[in-house]
Amino acid sequence: MTGPSSSGTCSTATKIGRHGRSKSTNNCHCTSGAESASSSSTANNTGLSSGEEQEKDGGVLFYVNRTGFPIESSTWERMWTHVAKVHPDGQGMVDKIRNAAYLPKPPVPSVPNFKPSMSVPDWLHAIQCYMKMLQYNHTGTQFFEIRKSRPLSGLMETAREMTRESLPIKCLEAVILGIYLTNGLTSVERFPISFKTQFSGNHFHHVVLGVYCNGRYGTLGMSRRTDLMDKALTFRTLSELVFDFEESYRRYQHTIKKVKIGLYVPHDPHIFQPIEWKYLVLNPCRLGREDVRKELEKHARDMRMKILKSSSAQSPIKERTRGKSLSPRRRQGSPQRRYLHKRDKSPASVDRKPAELSTLSDGGYQIRI
Amino acid sequence: KKHFRCNEKIIRQREFVYNSELLLASEVLASSVCFLPCVQFSCSTRTTTVMEPACRKDKQKQKDTPNRGDRAKQKSAQQELKQRQRAEIYALNKVMTELEQQQFEAFCKQMQPQAE
Numbered sequence: 001m002t003g004p005s006s007s008g009t010c011s012t013a014t015k016i017g018r019h020g021r022s023k024s025t026n027n028c029h030c031t032s033g034a035e036s037a038s039s040s041s042t043a044n045n046t047g048l049s050s051g052e053e054q055e056k057d058g059g060v061l062f063y064v065n066r067t068g069f070p071i072e073s074s075t076w077e078r079m080w081t082h083v084a085k086v087h088p089d090g091q092g093m094v095d096k097i098r099n100a101a102y103l104p105k106p107p108v109p110s111v112p113n114f115k116p117s118m119s120v121p122d123w124l125h126a127i128q129c130y131m132k133m134l135q136y137n138h139t140g141t142q143f144f145e146i147r148k149s150r151p152l153s154g155l156m157e158t159a160r161e162m163t164r165e166s167l168p169i170k171c172l173e174a175v176i177l178g179i180y181l182t183n184g185l186t187s188v189e190r191f192p193i194s195f196k197t198q199f200s201g202n203h204f205h206h207v208v209l210g211v212y213c214n215g216r217y218g219t220l221g222m223s224r225r226t227d228l229m230d231k232a233l234t235f236r237t238l239s240e241l242v243f244d245f246e247e248s249y250r251r252y253q254h255t256i257k258k259v260k261i262g263l264y265v266p267h268d269p270h271i272f273q274p275i276e277w278k279y280l281v282l283n284p285c286r287l288g289r290e291d292v293r294k295e296l297e298k299h300a301r302d303m304r305m306k307i308l309k310s311s312s313a314q315s316p317i318k319e320r321t322r323g324k325s326l327s328p329r330r331r332q333g334s335p336q337r338r339y340l341h342k343r344d345k346s347p348a349s350v351d352r353k354p355a356e357l358s359t360l361s362d363g364g365y366q367i368r369i
Numbered sequence: 370k371k372h373f374r375c376n377e378k379i380i381r382q383r384e385f386v387y388n389s390e391l392l393l394a395s396e397v398l399a400s401s402v403c404f405l406p407c408v409q410f411s412c413s414t415r416t417t418t419v420m421e422p423a424c425r426k427d428k429q430k431q432k433d434t435p436n437r438g439d440r441a442k443q444k445s446a447q448q449e450l451k452q453r454q455r456a457e458i459y460a461l462n463k464v465m466t467e468l469e470q471q472q473f474e475a476f477c478k479q480m481q482p483q484a485e
Binding site for chain 1 (some may be wrong): 391414447449451452453454455456457458460461462464465466468469472473475476
């Protein structure tokens with residue numbers, strides 16, 4: 001899951017986020033460990049010094065390793081500098097690890113191997129166990145670069161790299177890895193589910209991989225919170241699944257601001273088409289629960305009937321009408337992104353936390369997901 | 370420089386060499402020529418560099434071998450570095466995970482009385 005976006009920079013962040021969204025790398029933010037609005041802006045300024053390695057999502061900078069493995073020295077040093085600032089023991093903790101003559105070699109978990117005798121739930125369980133063995137990445141530096149607009153084939157290469165390097169991962173990497181490990185299992189459909197939530201005046205982003213098989217929904221994923229990642233294939237409807245996430249978020253005092261459901265990801269790992277991340281965008285705060293349920297069910301039905309196509313899929317030439325513009329015409333049912341209660345194009349107004357709650361997170365902890 | 374075949378080389382050695390010591394040396398060199406990339410014979414009139422096809426291959430091999438050797442060493446060093454980095458990452462991740470857990474629990478405790 002991601003760190004907060006500073007309320008102070010929210011308007012600028014929104015503009016940047018909107019323009020750059022198609023190129024955004026991931027939903028994961030990392031500012032400083034003890035998040036607060038003021039400290040995140042300080043972290044942003046600190047991040048600016050390292051040019052190309054920074055990423056922005058909603059205006060919040062975070063660290064990404066873009067140079068492969070072994071990790072190059074500037075990225076490596078930056079990781080340690082960051083954790084030294086975040087951890088109470090600071091440089092002492094860093095030196096203890098870096099100067100250790102001997103460090104235990106972490107075991108390399110075996111990549112799960114699908115056997116025909118395995119049931120789908122067992123297979124999904126094996127995949128989730130594998131991800132858990134990789135561990136959630138709390139270091140503040142994302143080790144694998146994920147560009148959401150990349151073709152699926154490129155993302156599958158990154159997933160392969162994840163299995164080779166065997167390092168901690170975050171939520172978006174887990175989605176890509178989940179797609180990679182479920183490729184070929186045609187009875188299982190995969191689609192991304194993204195959440196934008198608010199806590200204590202800050203926005204957080206998270207993504208999991210929805211799975212559908214034999215009339216049941218579930219998820220695969222990674223999160224700091226165990227009830228916001230994998231869910232068993234027991235939900236009869238997509239809305240039940242999403243509401244379960246909403247309930248889990250409520251336990252951490254997060255309010256869901258947006259839910260984005262993508263389209264089924266093709267099983268062919270070599271196609272050039274990017275993943276459709278946000279075919280349906282819902283604002284639960286503005287819609288009633290019943291309306292949210294209806295929209296989710298409609299989308300789920302449309303996906304099951306396979307009548308939805310990604311906007312990035314090209315329309316065949318035969319559908320072009322003579323005498324008219326040669327630019328591809330959208331097909332009937334080709335995706336017009338459905339924004340229910342259209343995204344407010346004005347700078348996002350952040351709900352200010354009530355004064356009595358402000359003391360809880362001032363200068364301190366933010367419940368990140 | 371001229372290149373000769375092995376048999377021709379032995380014959381020509383003897384033609385060019387006048388000094389008995391050199392004659393002995395060249396015979397020794399000729400017999401072991403296959404193991405050397407290049408054998409140089411000097412005589413009073415000219416210097417001839419003899420290269421054997423086998424020697425050419427050996428020379429090529431010796432040229433490649435240092436590169437291959439270097440590459441193998443580099444690869445091995447990279448592997449070691451990756452392994453060390455991985456060990457440090459997981460050690461760090463353990464510490465940061467514990468920190469996150471502690472902070473979360475402390476936050477929840479702080480929240481509880483307020484909720485009550």
